[in-house]
Amino acid sequence: xxxxxxxxxxxxxxxxxxxxxxxxxxxxxxxxxxxxxxxxxxxxxxxxxxxxxxxxxxxxxxxxxxxxxxxxxxxxxxxxxxxxxxxxxxxxxxxxxxxxxxxxxxxxxxxxxxxxxxxxxxxxxxxxxxxxxxxxxxxxxxxxxxxxxxxxxxxxxxxxxxxxxxxxxxxxxxxxxxxxxxxxxxxxxxxxxxxxxxxxxxxxxxxxxxxxxxxxxxxxxxxxxxxxxxxxxxxxxxxxxxxxxxxxxxxxxxxxxxxxxxxxxxxxxxxxxxxxxxxxxxxxxxxxxxxxxxxxxxxxxxxxxxxxxxxxxxxxxxxxxxxxxxxxxxxxxxxxxxxxxxxxxxxxxxxxxxxxxxxxxxxxxxxxxxxxxxxxxxxxxxxxxxxxxxxxxxxxxxxxxxxxxxxxxxxxxxxxxxx
Ligand code: PLP
Numbered sequence: 001x002x003x004x005x006x007x008x009x010x011x012x013x014x015x016x017x018x019x020x021x022x023x024x025x026x027x028x029x030x031x032x033x034x035x036x037x038x039x040x041x042x043x044x045x046x047x048x049x050x051x052x053x054x055x056x057x058x059x060x061x062x063x064x065x066x067x068x069x070x071x072x073x074x075x076x077x078x079x080x081x082x083x084x085x086x087x088x089x090x091x092x093x094x095x096x097x098x099x100x101x102x103x104x105x106x107x108x109x110x111x112x113x114x115x116x117x118x119x120x121x122x123x124x125x126x127x128x129x130x131x132x133x134x135x136x137x138x139x140x141x142x143x144x145x146x147x148x149x150x151x152x153x154x155x156x157x158x159x160x161x162x163x164x165x166x167x168x169x170x171x172x173x174x175x176x177x178x179x180x181x182x183x184x185x186x187x188x189x190x191x192x193x194x195x196x197x198x199x200x201x202x203x204x205x206x207x208x209x210x211x212x213x214x215x216x217x218x219x220x221x222x223x224x225x226x227x228x229x230x231x232x233x234x235x236x237x238x239x240x241x242x243x244x245x246x247x248x249x250x251x252x253x254x255x256x257x258x259x260x261x262x263x264x265x266x267x268x269x270x271x272x273x274x275x276x277x278x279x280x281x282x283x284x285x286x287x288x289x290x291x292x293x294x295x296x297x298x299x300x301x302x303x304x305x306x307x308x309x310x311x312x313x314x315x316x317x318x319x320x321x322x323x324x325x326x327x328x329x330x331x332x333x334x335x336x337x338x339x340x341x342x343x344x345x346x347x348x349x350x351x352x353x354x355x356x357x358x359x360x361x362x363x364x365x366x367x368x369x370x371x372x373x374x375x376x377x378x379x380x381x382x383x384x385x386x387x388x389x390x391x392x393x394x395x396x397x398x399x400x401x402x403x404x405x406x407x408x409x410x411x412x413x414x415x416x417x418x419x
Contacts, residue, residue, distance in 0.1 A: 030364025170197025203227025230269025
């Protein structure tokens, strides 16, 4: 059979160019990571050919004996990793995991409570035109204006007032840990299910460097490609009492054939997640974020109107607040892009600028930690970013900073054996 380059030179060239982009720039989008070669191999395997509707041992297709092995390994590894009684590893993405976790216990029209999208929540936690906002009655909680942190008193007040059927704890852009026990207490007080969406911080949990929501929540969802650093995909975990409902909601409720090649890659990822090497890498993720938060809190940043939302970070990301800066999120994102650092602009709580512009940046360290970045490298990256956000930024600064970025990229080669 012909290789990709022969069959489709256009797609092949775009993939090559993307590899070069990943190798030559510094990836600091907080939701991104670099999947290990073993994960890429499993995902690119012949398992993509196989239909396997159903679950291991109970399939609607013949020839599933090998994909059964793979799916059982994925389930065993992820339940052991997080101490869960049950896991469904079939959701194609985090959004689908959330859709199924909600549909397993909710009826359309039920009330859900989630963190406001504008305050760091996710689309699937109740955004108006997302399935969650269309199917369910949404009550959003926000962060406190002064502290930048979720105010559990406010969560309880809203829960008692609106009597939700589900409370969602989880975030896409929030730099602090959540109090899962307190969320559960409030959920119990109003008879709600607690869903924790740990998509962002699951890698830290796996490494034992962040509290584990599994003992507290009725349902836990995650993606496998953010801090976990595996293939793109989703997982739902729950206790035995909800296992059947969750499984039947995923299939046949919402999906057809599972992506067994991705499930194989998830299994490989979970094996890596349980290793000492992964734990050490997650420690560098946390150290890097803390170093970045400290540098962006220095006097030169304060003078430029740049500050760190909530005053620091407990996780893998820093939310940079530029409400007081002349530089908006869009321009800051472009400026960093021009020196070879990829981040995304992000609304900060109470953001006065429109969502396409924003006054914030979300900057994460997982992908650089996967490249081998340590304390010294993160100190250099943090200084590069802080310098780029100064009003004095000009063409000469851009050139100098781009050179410093290039040195770091060369110091930590990415995928040296691909191509
Ligand atoms: N949940 C959270 C908290 C997320 O941040 C995201 C992705 O950004 C998702 C769910 C959705 O994951 P996916 O993009 O795989 O649908």
